[in-house]
Amino acid sequence: MEFEVLILGTDANAYYMARCCYEAYRKKAYIIGKERLAFTKYSNILHVQYEKNIWDEKTFLKILDQFSKKFVDKKIVLISTNETYTEFISKNKEKISSQYVYNYPDVKIIKSLTNKENFYKTYKNSTLSFPKTIYFDCKTKSSILSTFSYPIVVKPANVVMYNHLQFEGKNKIYKVNSEQELFAILDLIKNNGYTDKLIIQEFIPGDDSYLFDSVVYVNQKGKVQFMTFAQIGLQERTESMVGNAAVLINGLNTTTGDVLKQQKNIKKFMEQIGYRGFAEIDMKYDARDKTFKVLEINARQGRCSYYVSALGKNLVKTIVDDCLFQKREKYEFLDRKVLLSFVPKGIIKKYINNSKFKKNALKMWKEVVKPMDAPLDRNFKRFLLLRKRWLHYYKEYKNSYWK
Numbered sequence: 001m002e003f004e005v006l007i008l009g010t011d012a013n014a015y016y017m018a019r020c021c022y023e024a025y026r027k028k029a030y031i032i033g034k035e036r037l038a039f040t041k042y043s044n045i046l047h048v049q050y051e052k053n054i055w056d057e058k059t060f061l062k063i064l065d066q067f068s069k070k071f072v073d074k075k076i077v078l079i080s081t082n083e084t085y086t087e088f089i090s091k092n093k094e095k096i097s098s099q100y101v102y103n104y105p106d107v108k109i110i111k112s113l114t115n116k117e118n119f120y121k122t123y124k125n126s127t128l129s130f131p132k133t134i135y136f137d138c139k140t141k142s143s144i145l146s147t148f149s150y151p152i153v154v155k156p157a158n159v160v161m162y163n164h165l166q167f168e169g170k171n172k173i174y175k176v177n178s179e180q181e182l183f184a185i186l187d188l189i190k191n192n193g194y195t196d197k198l199i200i201q202e203f204i205p206g207d208d209s210y211l212f213d214s215v216v217y218v219n220q221k222g223k224v225q226f227m228t229f230a231q232i233g234l235q236e237r238t239e240s241m242v243g244n245a246a247v248l249i250n251g252l253n254t255t256t257g258d259v260l261k262q263q264k265n266i267k268k269f270m271e272q273i274g275y276r277g278f279a280e281i282d283m284k285y286d287a288r289d290k291t292f293k294v295l296e297i298n299a300r301q302g303r304c305s306y307y308v309s310a311l312g313k314n315l316v317k318t319i320v321d322d323c324l325f326q327k328r329e330k331y332e333f334l335d336r337k338v339l340l341s342f343v344p345k346g347i348i349k350k351y352i353n354n355s356k357f358k359k360n361a362l363k364m365w366k367e368v369v370k371p372m373d374a375p376l377d378r379n380f381k382r383f384l385l386l387r388k389r390w391l392h393y394y395k396e397y398k399n400s401y402w403k
Contacts, residue, residue, distance in 0.1 A: 001324055002074045005029040005316060006067060006100075009081030010037045010048065012342075016306040016371040017079055018046040020316040023309070023376065029316075032063060038389065039372060042382035055164060060088050061095055068097040077320055078102040083114045083160050086299050101323040103220055103277040105299065112273075113297045117157040117197045126272075127265040129291045131284075136198040138190045148202040151177045154185055158196035167192035173243050175203065204284045204293055208235050209254065209354035212292060213245055214263070214281040215305045216270055217313075219322045224267045226313055226332045229259050233357040234343065237400035243282070243295075245304040247348055247361060250311065251337040254356040255285045262292045263333055278315070280305055306371040307340040339364040340371065343397075344390045351397050 010033030021029040022045040156162035211232040230250040280302030321327035
């Protein structure tokens with residue numbers, strides 16, 4: 001069966017999914033996104049198109065309809081890279097051409113995950129554990145009854161609404177060290193158009209190496225097909241990127257947390273709620289009670305999920321096999337060690353605090369997986385762009401607001 005691959009977005013996630021497509025089939029994926037981002041510039045392994053109004057739902061559907069008419073005799077594998085596109089796809093299944101094949105949960109499940117208030121409240125009695133959380137309503141100016149001490153974390157409950165806003169001082173996550181700082185941040189967010197709830201959450205003790213990442217694929221039959229469990233050594237440091245892994249090692253755990261128990265909890269959870277497709281689960285290990293606390297679940301593959309391909313599970317081929325050819329495999333927990341890094345070796349040496357993690361990362365560096373650096377993507381301008389990006393990381397970490 002002939003098919004094309006359409007990826008929605010132009011960020012790092014979109015690039016490595018196009019890379020997966022090219023590595024699996026030597027086929028260039030088509031990418032449609034809102035703006036021209038460096039991640040997908042100067043690439044020889046993809047086709048890219050920019051549509052500035054694609055975050056408008058009616059325009060989104062029109063763009064998909066127009067694209068499908070280019071390939072009337074083919075199926076089109078549709079892949080989202082952010083919450084907006086995922087929600088649009090799920091909401092409009094009956095309006096999207098039958099040429100498109102994809103694997104996403106229904107919109108009710110998506111909203112229960114992407115809205116953080118819904119997420120924590122809906123699943124508080126599930127197999128998962130969560131940090132202590134309270135909610136601040138920007139509409140009603142509700143009072144704050146803090147039940148934990150500083151530092152605390154502030155983040156939007158409505159990620160889709162927040163992602164559509166642009167303002168100076170906007171962070172993906174805010175780490176707050178005092179009450180005065182908290183009220184200043186609340187005013188900043190409210191005064192720039194955000195009108196939904198904010199999550200105010202305890203900061204779980206521990207550096208970046210207490211963070212963990214799990215990528216899960218649930219096939220169209222509702223069964224978890226595979227899962228990873230990776231320890232993060234370092235997260236990104238810019239305002240819009242904190243919370244994303246910069247360095248991780250799958251199959252490593254330098255804490256005393258029970259990884260096998262947690263992967264069983266995640267598998268049970270995903271199947272019980274009726275999830276479908278890729279999901280990325282962000283966690284932090286809490287040494288106080290020796291549990292992995294789930295921070296969020298993204299209803300798609302995450303920015304750093306390319307390491308799954310290095311574990312023998314090409315992400316695009318996984319979707320194609322499941323959705324087009326109904327090829328499915330028995331559950332597998334992918335625990336082989338793989339190092340992924342967005343940053344150069346020098347950043348690892350200087351900024352990773354966990355000595356055991358650092359030792360493993362440096363030992364594994366010869367086989368490091370670099371999501372943005374595809375050997376098959378030979379373009380000199382892209383090569384220079386990536387080298388410049390690597391050098392820029394030194395400045396970002398030196399001047400980071402997140403300590």
